[in-house]
Amino acid sequence: MGKGKNFEKSKLKFGYRWLIIFGITVIILISSLAVYFFNALTDNQVESRKLVFDKQVELAGKDIQNTFSSMYDDMLFFVNNLEAWTYDSTTNEQLAFERRARRIFNNHRDLLDTVVVIFPNHIVSFHFDSRNNFSKQFHKSLDEFQFESEQDISLRNASRGVGILVKLNLNRFFNDQLSNFYLGPTSQKFIWINSHLQAVNLDKNEPIILLEEDLMKLLSDDIAAGLKGAGDGYFNWPEDTERNKVTAHYYPFHLSPLDQMFAVVFVQDISKVGIDVYGTYISFLLGLLLILAIVLVILYKSIRNIQITNFTLEKNAEEIRELFRRQTLLLQETKGFIYFQEANGKMTAVSEEVRDVLGFSQEYFIHNFRSLMKEDQTAELKKIIDQSIDIRKDSIANEFDMMKADGAWIRVKIFEKLLYDEKGRFTGNVGICTDVQDKYESEQELIKSENRLRAVLNSLPDLIFIYDNEGVFRDYYVQDRSLLLAPPDKTIGINFRDFLPEPLKTDLSNAFEKAKASGDIQQIEFELPLVVGKKIFEARVFKLDEEKVVSIARDITAQKLWSKGLQEAKEAAEQANRAKSEFLANMSHEIRTPMNGLLGIVELLERTKLDNKQQEYLRVIKDSGKSLISIINDILDYSKIESGMMDLNLSVFHFKKEMERIFKIFEGIVQKKNIHFSYAFGEFVPEFVQFDKEKVAQVLLNIIGNALKFTPIGGNVHISINVESIIEESIIVYFTVNDSGPGIPADKIESLTQPFVQLDGSNTREFEGTGLGLAISKKLIELMGGELEINSELGHGSEFSFSVFGTAIEKSEKLTGNGLYQEEDDDIEFDQLVRKSPLNILLVEDNDTNLTFMLMMMEQLGYKVEIARNGFEAIDLVQNKDFDLVLMDIQMPKMNGLDATRNIRLLEKGKHLKIVGLSANAYKEDVDEALKSGMNDYLSKPVSIREIAKVIMERFKELENKKEVN
Known part of the structure; x- marks a missing residue:
């Protein structure tokens, strides 16, 4: 007995030592893991902040860029819609202009400091004063303003003689834009301007983070290259030599039209990241370790008591251990029930969980369990059990279907422990039946999915x-x-x-x-x-x-061949497009050049003494010529219409008078063919309207021209115009043209609006034409928000109807008798303009017709001009004589106007000389190329005497202002 007790005591001491070793090991492991997790969490927090900074700095840069672009677009729209006569007109016009200016100022209040609007006779500025009142002020000269050329904007509308100067407040703008971004403590925001960092949203007493040279160089190199990015480095606080780790994130951007390179820079001190956040974490960990030590002490005492108790109970625990072993076996599966069977297969007991699994009572299941199984599966299960007993197998497992109380079949899995006596005879079994329906369905679905995947892969x-x-x-x-x-x-x-x-x-x-x-x-x-x-x-x-x-x-053989063919087709299309562009440019020049002389002479004839009949004839010629120019413009730019890049040019005019002017153009053909020509206006047609007059006129000229052309002698052509009001002043204008011509076959109507399509395409056709009229008209109508409809029947004439969207306008005092708004320079006195604006003028022109017209025009204005026939002559004259103004043709032999302008700008006398381009090419790219070559302005032929006079007056005023400054 004594030896047994000593053995038990040594076992207890041995257990205590291992318990102490285990506790110390746990404490060391927890401490190590705590340090590891602390470092990992700190790194994770730094990376998380960097990710947030990357997104924030990009969002801030794009936000600044979009806001600035919106302001610049508003300013472009503002200057393009300025009228030079604003402060020479009624009070209502002035108030409307000032409201528009104030609205723009309110939209961009943080960015704009002062906006100066320059009219031919006035200079007016707008700003908000210290009391937040919107202030307007007139000025005598631009010398009263001090603008910083790098951060201010100048815009000019040369065609109207107006412009604006915009003084920006970028510091306020950047502070406002970046105030929306919260970066957290120990972080600062900067704007990079021309290699310098400017702090933004900084508190008065907050010191500025000073980045070290290496990090500044990284920022400088990447921002100069236009690259966004991030970098880590070090910084110092002012008057502090301690180095601190910092992360900087930057996003470069450009504020068009400013030349500087800008960037948003966000920086954050990351030297102490984690310590402030995880301080409580460390305290908690230390407390946890203390609690663990206390628990170990308590556990030590508890184990000691438990072990003593266990030794006492060991003698009586054999049956309990056996029961525990069986329970462990049966609980290996879940969602099941336990059952017991004798050697003959009789069910002796089942656990109450059978009700949860199958829905049957224990008694019912004991007496009827075989009927709940399928016959073939019952036979298979009996065969497996018999085979297992024969070889003295300890256990079996199998799956089969079993019926529930609601009649549904589920998949179950059984695990049975086979019991034998001392002699090896089978005495019965104890089993667990588990519901595995979900697993079974998942496996079946996986098999189906694999089969489907294999079928897809094979196909x-x-x-x-x-x-x-x-x-x-x-x-x-x-x-x-x-x-x-x-x-x-x-x-x-x-x-x-x-x-x-x-x-x-x-x-x-x-x-x-x-x-x-x-x-x-x-x-x-x-x-x-x-x-x-x-x-x-x-x-x-x-x-x-x-x-x-x-x-x-x-x-990918076919794809490669297709790609190669596509590339060849693309190159061929580009070559064809270039040839088309060159053809259109040459065609534009060749057609506009004689039209310049024709319309110019007509304009000069208007200023001679003519009787009323002659004035009427001349007006018809002029209107026809202008209509022809308009048609030429759209025909030569048909590719622009096709690509949807044609813009609307809205104007206000007297609607009925303009329509009657268009109808009067057809007087000649109406009288020649003795056609009964009539028109009617609906009762709701307004007096004044606003839409693209020239494009509506072109559509009417095409459709009415076709109607008159195809209507036989003595036939009828009638035009009806009606208006439908939509919302407020918005209207839809409906035009209908009926003729008594031969009609159009139904199968030909749809093709009429295709380019270069005519009903009669033979060489012997009666009516000539290009076949572009209706195609252009259809696209112009669609551009104006309407649609073209054609209804016709052979032998009963045709009806062409279309609609356009517009605006009804109340009558204005500024409207002229012809229904058009007054031009801003109606008061120009053309006769002897040389007395008011004396200039030395050089005219560079190679076409004899245009040269004759220009000399007649200059003679009427009172000027004797020098003449050069090509670019070489122009350069020589500028080098040897003094000129105030050069009127330069673009297309000339030997040297064109663009090259001549570039060479003149290299001369000392040509640096400040005003050069105005004259060309029959009216494409935007031609205008841009001319201005890029060094020309100050550009006039498209045919030019009018009013445009030339306006250029002369502006140049004289520029020279006079320059004299006053000097």
Whole structure:
């Protein structure tokens, strides 16, 4: 007995020592893990903040750029809609202008400091004073303002003689924009301007972070290259030598039209990240370790008591351990019930969980369990049990279907422990029945999914091969075997390096190894000489799992051929487009050049003494000429209409008078063919309207012209115009043109609006034309928000109707008798303009007709001008004589006007000389090219005497202002 007690005591001491060792080990592990997690969490917090900073700085940069672009677009719109006569007109016009200015100021209040609007006779500025009142002030000269050229904007509308100067407050703008971004403590915001950092949203007493040279150089290099990014480095606080770690994130941006490079820079001190956040974490950890130590002490005492008790109970625990063993066995499965059977198969007991699993009572299940199983599965289960008993197997497991109380069948799994006596005779079994329906359904669905996937893979046109990590073929999915070098079933188990030809073997091997090492998809492209011909393939190689690699190859031969053909077609189209552009440019010049002389002479004739009949004839000629120019413009720019880039030019005019002016153009053909021509206006037609007068006129000229052309002698043409009001002043104007012509076949109506299409395309057709009229008209109508409809019947004439959107306008005092707004320079006295604005003028022109017209125009204005016939002559004259103004033609022999302008600007006398381009080319790119060459302004032919006079007056005023400054 004494020896037994000593043995028990030594066992207790041994257990205590291991308990102490275990406690100390746990404390060390927890401490190590705490340090590791603290460092990991700190790094994670730093990276998280960097990610937030990256997104914030990009969002801030884009926000500044978008806000500034919105202001600049508003300013462009503002200057393009200024009228030079604003402060020479009624009070209402002035108030409307000032409201518009105030609205723009309110929209961009933080960015704008002062806006100066320059009119021909006035200079007015707008700003908000210290009391937040919107202030307007007139000025005598621009010298009263001090503008910083780098951060201020100047815009000019040369055609109207107006402009604006915008003084910006970028500091206020940046502070306002960046105030929306909260970066947290120990962080600061900066704006990078011309290699300098400017602090933003900084408190008065807050010191500025001073970045060290290496980090500043990184910012300077990346921002200069226009690259966004981030970098870590060090900084010092002012009057402090201690280095602190910092992260800086930057996003460069450009504020067009300013020349400087800007960038948003966010920086944050990351030297103490984690300590402030995780201070409580450390305290909690220390407390936890203390509690753990206390628990270990308590546990030590508890274990000691438990062990003493266990030793006392050990003698009586054999039956309890056996029961515990059986319970452990039965509880290995979940969602089930326990049952007991005798050797003859009779059910003796079942646990109450059978009701939860099957819905039956314990008694019912004991007496009827065999009826709940399918007959074939019952026989199979009995066979398995008998075989297991024969070989003295300890346990069996099987799955089968069992019926529930509601009649539904579920999948169950049984695990049975087979019991034998001392002699090895089977005495019965104890089992667990578990509901595995969910698992069974998942497995079945997985099988179906795998079958579907295999069916999909087998149907794909791609060549799919699966390899092991050594490169040996293990499986394949191939639909078209003609695309293979060898039958796939003969390559199974062979390494691809053993039979693939070069260079495919090397390329695939490299991709194979890279895919295994990096886990990234590798892509290769290769050619193979096959039985069906040479094929081009694109293959992707990637890891399927840790043991397999997949290659998927696709035949891209057709795609490559198509791509090559597409490239050739693209090059051919571009070449054709260039040829078309050159043709249109030459056509524009050749047509506009004689029209310049024609309309110019007409304008000069208007200023001679003519009787009323002559004035009427001349007006018809002038209107017809202007209509022809308008038609020429749109025909030559048909490609622009097709691409949807034609813009609307809205104007206000007297509607009925303008329509009657258009109708009067057709008086000649109406009288010649004795056609009964009539028109009627609806009762709701307003007196004044606003829409694109020229485009509506062109559509009417085309449609009415066609009606008169195809109407026989003595026929009828009637035009009706009606208006429908929509919302407030918005209206839809409906035009209908009826004729008594021969009519149009129904199958030809749809093709009429296609370009270059005519009903009669033969060489002997009665009516000539290009076939572009209705095509252009349809696109112009659609541009104005309407649609064109054509209704016709052979032998009963045709009806062309279309609609356009517009605005009804109340009558204004500024409208002239012809229904058009007064021009801003109506008070120009053309006769002897030389007395008021004396200038030395050089005219550079090679066309005799245009030269004659220009000399007549200059003579009427009172000027004697020098003449040059090409660019070389112009350069020579500028070098040897003094001129105030050069009127330069663009297209000339020997040297054109653009090259001449560039050379003149290199001369000392040509640096400040005003050069105005004259050309029959009216494309925007032509205007841009002329201004880029050094020209100050650009006039499209045919030019009017009013435009020339206006240029002369402006140049004289510029020279006078320059004299006053000097």
